[in-house]
Amino acid sequence: MRLQEFWSRLDHQFGAMRAQSVSRDHLFSELGGRSAVEAIDAGVPVRRVWLAICDAYDVPPKER
Numbered sequence: 001m002r003l004q005e006f007w008s009r010l011d012h013q014f015g016a017m018r019a020q021s022v023s024r025d026h027l028f029s030e031l032g033g034r035s036a037v038e039a040i041d042a043g044v045p046v047r048r049v050w051l052a053i054c055d056a057y058d059v060p061p062k063e064r
Helices: 003-014 016-025 036-041 046-056
Strands: none
Touching: 003 016, 003 046, 016 036, 036 046
């Protein structure tokens, strides 16, 4: 998954305003207690970050 696709999916799933909050304010235990943005900056694969968000927010499997 490319970073551009990640942001597109995040915006589609949560809306532009909430997507920014989800990516910056929520700390994910699956990502070492980091936010999505911090995890991506630390080199965690974007797909893994996306799946952690999907798990935390119960995103339906067909939209993952």
